[in-house]
Amino acid sequence: MTPRALLSRLRLAPLLHDGHHLRRLVSAAAASPPDEAPPGAPPPPPSNSRLFVAGLSWSVDERSLTDAFSTFGTVTEVRIIYDKNSGRPRGFGFVHFSNDHEAKCAKDAMDGKVMLGRPLRISFALEKVRGAPVIVPRLSTVK
DNA sequence: GTTGAGCGTT
Numbered sequence: 001m002t003p004r005a006l007l008s009r010l011r012l013a014p015l016l017h018d019g020h021h022l023r024r025l026v027s028a029a030a031a032s033p034p035d036e037a038p039p040g041a042p043p044p045p046p047s048n049s050r051l052f053v054a055g056l057s058w059s060v061d062e063r064s065l066t067d068a069f070s071t072f073g074t075v076t077e078v079r080i081i082y083d084k085n086s087g088r089p090r091g092f093g094f095v096h097f098s099n100d101h102e103a104k105c106a107k108d109a110m111d112g113k114v115m116l117g118r119p120l121r122i123s124f125a126l127e128k129v130r131g132a133p134v135i136v137p138r139l140s141t142v143k
Numbered sequence: 144g145t146t147g148a149g150c151g152t153t
Contacts, residue, residue: 055144081151083152090151092150093151
């Protein structure tokens with residue numbers, strides 16, 4: 001009995017014929033670069049076109065926020081965060097701009113400005129948003 | 144009818 005016939009009897013032949021599976025896995029692993037930043041690298045910058053706006057008065061709504069920020073660029077989305085259970089505003093929100101330049105201008109201009117009696121605290125948003133493009137900071141991206 | 148640092152309700 002040939003070795004091949006023996007493999008057939010053991011039902012191992014399909015596995016050997018399916019070598020492309022293994023090849024796909026190997027090439028995929030080789031194609032994806034390591035996402036581990038080298039030690040000593042600067043921390044990845046937060047997202048640039050979305051602003052985290054804190055220090056909001058309880059009575060500020062999306063309309064007034066949009067009005068306040070749209071003078072610096074195109075506001076694509078404004079979101080004020082409310083408590084899931086109580087429904088009360090949590091006093092912060094997010095302002096999305098169409099590009100990062102507008103966001104930076106708005107941040108520089110509005111950070112620290114008082115709105116309805118309370119000073120705004122603005123910084124760039126951290127977490128990505130559902131549906132937004134996933135931006136993985138790489139060394140070539142950092143200037 | 145209140146409160147005050149923070150990173151997002153589907």
